[in-house]
Each structure stands twice: as structure tokens, then as C-alpha cells.
Amino acid sequence: MKAINAELTKPLPDDQAAMKTHVVFLASDAMRGREAGSPEYDIAAQYVASQFYAAGLRPAGDDNGYLQKVPLTTYRATDRGDFILTRKGAAPQKLVFGEDYTPGVNPGARATVIDAPVVFVGYGLIAPDAKRDDYAGVDVKGKIVAYLGGAPGSLQSEERAHFSSPATKAAIAEAQGAIGAIVIARDGGPVFARTAQRWDGARTTWAKPDGTGDRNGVPVLGTLSPAGAAKLFAGTRTPWADVLKRSADSEATFVAEALPGSLAVSIKTSFEAGLSSNVVGVIPGSDPKIGKEVVVLSAHLDHLGVGRADETGDTIYNGAEDNAVGIASLIEEAKRFKTSGKPPRRTVMFLAVTAEEKGLVGADYFANHPTVPIATIVADVNLDMPILTFAFEDMTVYGADRSTLGPIVSKAVEALGVHMGPDPDPSQGFFVRSDHYRFVQQGVPSVFLWPGQAGPGKAAYADFFAKHYHRPSDEAWQPLDWAQGVRFVSVNYAIAREIADGDERPRWNKGDFFGLLYKGYGAK
Numbered sequence: 001m002k003a004i005n006a007e008l009t010k011p012l013p014d015d016q017a018a019m020k021t022h023v024v025f026l027a028s029d030a031m032r033g034r035e036a037g038s039p040e041y042d043i044a045a046q047y048v049a050s051q052f053y054a055a056g057l058r059p060a061g062d063d064n065g066y067l068q069k070v071p072l073t074t075y076r077a078t079d080r081g082d083f084i085l086t087r088k089g090a091a092p093q094k095l096v097f098g099e100d101y102t103p104g105v106n107p108g109a110r111a112t113v114i115d116a117p118v119v120f121v122g123y124g125l126i127a128p129d130a131k132r133d134d135y136a137g138v139d140v141k142g143k144i145v146a147y148l149g150g151a152p153g154s155l156q157s158e159e160r161a162h163f164s165s166p167a168t169k170a171a172i173a174e175a176q177g178a179i180g181a182i183v184i185a186r187d188g189g190p191v192f193a194r195t196a197q198r199w200d201g202a203r204t205t206w207a208k209p210d211g212t213g214d215r216n217g218v219p220v221l222g223t224l225s226p227a228g229a230a231k232l233f234a235g236t237r238t239p240w241a242d243v244l245k246r247s248a249d250s251e252a253t254f255v256a257e258a259l260p261g262s263l264a265v266s267i268k269t270s271f272e273a274g275l276s277s278n279v280v281g282v283i284p285g286s287d288p289k290i291g292k293e294v295v296v297l298s299a300h301l302d303h304l305g306v307g308r309a310d311e312t313g314d315t316i317y318n319g320a321e322d323n324a325v326g327i328a329s330l331i332e333e334a335k336r337f338k339t340s341g342k343p344p345r346r347t348v349m350f351l352a353v354t355a356e357e358k359g360l361v362g363a364d365y366f367a368n369h370p371t372v373p374i375a376t377i378v379a380d381v382n383l384d385m386p387i388l389t390f391a392f393e394d395m396t397v398y399g400a401d402r403s404t405l406g407p408i409v410s411k412a413v414e415a416l417g418v419h420m421g422p423d424p425d426p427s428q429g430f431f432v433r434s435d436h437y438r439f440v441q442q443g444v445p446s447v448f449l450w451p452g453q454a455g456p457g458k459a460a461y462a463d464f465f466a467k468h469y470h471r472p473s474d475e476a477w478q479p480l481d482w483a484q485g486v487r488f489v490s491v492n493y494a495i496a497r498e499i500a501d502g503d504e505r506p507r508w509n510k511g512d513f514f515g516l517l518y519k520g521y522g523a524k
Helices: 002-009 014-026 029-034 039-054 157-164 166-175 190-197 226-233 240-246 320-340 361-368 405-414 436-440 457-467 482-501 513-517
Strands: 067-077 082-086 101-103 111-120 144-148 180-184 203-206 220-224 257-283 294-300 347-353 377-383 394-398 419-421 446-451
Touching: 014 029, 014 039, 014 320, 014 482, 029 039, 039 257, 039 320, 039 347, 067 361, 082 226, 101 190, 111 180, 144 257, 157 166, 157 513, 166 180, 180 226, 203 361, 220 226, 220 257, 226 240, 226 257, 257 320, 257 361, 294 320, 294 361, 294 436, 294 482, 320 347, 320 377, 320 482, 347 361, 347 482, 361 436, 377 436, 377 482, 394 405, 405 419, 405 446, 405 482, 436 446, 446 482
Parallel strands: 111 144, 144 180, 180 220, 294 347, 294 377, 377 446, 394 419
Antiparallel strands: 067 203, 067 257, 082 257, 101 220, 111 257, 257 347, 394 446
């Protein structure tokens, strides 16, 4: 303990100590991992609100305060459900839980009962740019669609991540008129067994007034194993064995096909209400023409709370790098605007969101219930888990190639002697995996920033992900380089200032996939 205290309390220059102070408090054991909905998260939110006040931000939450209430609901399947196949001239066939199927969970209803024909639609995708329409030639209105998981590997990595998402496939199905979806698993072994073991696991979303949760797309009714799929496909023109064999190739296309008979599904969902909050403050814009346009700077405040013990017996997931450092950066950026003595031309909003670890829930709630008109939000710059254990030489800017934010960010960072590096691992699809993506889905040009992996960066990231990511050891006593923290704040302040004071509002690059998909400014 003496060594830890020595690390936590060693003298630092004022600017480094100011940043470290936020992280030491937010990642302390007393905060018990800041899980969204917990009393400790609420204390953390009040801390951030007080820091926003001290930095001169004006409140932009509910009731002229800094907090925006976020109603949460934790939902789970309450029984194993029923899946019954019916074919003309044959007795109903009840599928077997854990062997043939696992039930889905519908966040939008307490009871879901659907009896309808089933149509197989390949991977369940409609992607014109990839010349793929898995729904071609079939009418799925009022029917259940069945599709394979995944997406073609040939798609650009971020677009592949988008199309692989269950939410995307459910939304495509709904747009085609389907009333439910079934996912077909290609692995009937350990992967499906794990799905069966976790059939009643808890999930979280934001709550609607009736206590049920937000849902986009058709309800996903369940997952079929290869054995269950074989029963569903019995008597089809295309044998299930052929589909299974060809599905090993993600580039395979399938002819959509109505399957014999119908499937009756009954599933039940329970809900447990919760409450958390986003923290929102603004610096009003000074320009009479563009002052009401809003540049959002975002970071998530929550972490994983208390969970399974590590090898030392520690059960508190403190979340220092993930994402107390991002919140500290946000606070210190706000101070830079205050001490500059020069108000930004556009309004700058500082947004600390809840429940990122539960599926970008707080950001999604804000994007759907913004405290300023959504049409006035012109950009989001997101800070999530910047690794500060090394002297960074570049910045990784996810989304830089999709809008004019890329050149804006490049100009700002190069003025400080930092260059913009390439995505070090495109296969991860990070552009769709943090809070900024909820703004993208509202058509807002957005980027997600990390210190880059040039020089010592690659080894530093590998070390963090191997030893500390989502583990109790993500503590404030890690060997964090607070001088790099101050550099990171300087870079982000320069970026925010460049966006806020620029003559032109950020726009999507013409023809960009996400810009077109979400009808963003400039994409057409």
C-alpha cells in the first residue's frame, strides 16, 4: 500500500496534478467502478457537474441543471420460450431448448407471441454498394425472417461491422415488412452451448414511459443451432446441408426462399427499472450567425462496477484509463476555453455520458432526446480510453476519412507537432464501437480519438489490452504519464477550437456510406 500511495501522491506540476486529481477520485475504490445506475456513479456525476461549473460551463441538462436523467431498464428472458414448427399434414413439432434453439429477448414487450411463415434470407443484408440484396425475389411482409450471422469479409471493415450488427439486421428486416427474426448459428458446438448457458443474461437499454425498453427493428425471437435449422429446412428446395457448407464462405450468396409451414414462437421478457444521468455543460457560441451551432465533446463516465475477482482478489473494476482519463481530459479542455479569454464562435458542449459499457445507452438516449435541437449539432469529438503510458507521436482518428473533420483534425494536431496516423487495426471496426456512433446515427459528422500507435504506442496498447482492459488492475496507480495527459488535452483543445471557430460547418464527404445511410449534411 505504501508503494501505491507513493505513486498516487508524488509531486507533479500543477497542470499534470489537476488532471491526475480527477482520475484518482473517479477511479478510487470508493467509486466502486462507477457502474451506471449505482449510487457511486451518481456521486461521480455530481463531481463532474461541479467541475463543469468551476470551468465556467453553463448547465445544459434537465431543469436548468447539469444532469440529464436517463431512465434505464434491465431486461432479460424470463422463461425458455416455446418454438413449435407446423407443417401441412404433419403433427406440430416442438423444438428442444438448448439443442435446437435458445430464446431471444424483446426489449420492447413483456410478452411476444408470433405465429407466421418463415423465409430464409441468407445473411439478411441489403447493401447496394456491395451489390447484395438477400431479400431479392421474396415477400417477407408479416413473416419471420431467418438469417445467418456475420457479413461478407470483402466489405470495408467499418461497414462490415455495421452490417454484422444484430440491430442492423433487425432494422433491415423491419424495413422489409417482417415481424420477427431468427438467427441461425453455424456452430452447434461450444459457441451455441455458451449461447444456451447465457439465455437469461441481463441486458440494459433506456426505458420508454411504459417501462419497456427502446427497440429498433423487429424482435429477434431466438437463435437456432444447426440441428434446429435442419428441422426448419426439412423439405426445402435448398437442403440445409448445402446452406451450412456454403456458409463457411462469408462471400456466399443465397437465393431467398420461403420455408415450409410456419413457426409459432412465444417468449417473455422481464424489466427492472433503473435511473442514471448524463452530465451536460456548454460554452455559448459568440458568433451571431453560427453561434447556435453546437460542437459536442463527449466521453463516457461509467465503468463496469464490481465483478469477478482477479488473481489478487480485487473485485472493483476502477476504470482509470477506461474512461476516467477521458473525463479528466474533457474537464481540463473546458478549463482551456475559460482561461483562453476567447469564447468560441460556435457553442461547445461538454457531454459525459452514462452506460457506455452497457451498449452506448447514455449516448443513444441523448442523441434521441438531445437537450438542444438535434439539427443544431454539427459535430461530435469522442474521447474513450486514451492510453497515456507512453510519449505519443501520432493520433489515431477513427472516422477521419469520412467527413471534413479529418482535415480539420489534421490541421489542428500538426500545428502541435503531432501527425495523424492510420487505423492500426481496421478489422476491429472501432468507428462503430463508441459513443460517437450514436451521433453518426443521427447524421452528425463524428470522430473518435486515441493517441496513436507509432513508435512505442503499439507495445503500450498491447500491454494495456493484455493486462488491464476491463480488469480490476485498470487503476490510477498504473504508470500513467501525466505529461502526456496534458499533451492529449492540448491536442484535443486545438481540435475543438478549430471546429468551433471554423467558417464552414463540418460536412460528410460526398457519397460517404454512413453519411448517406443516416442522411447527414453534405453526403448527397
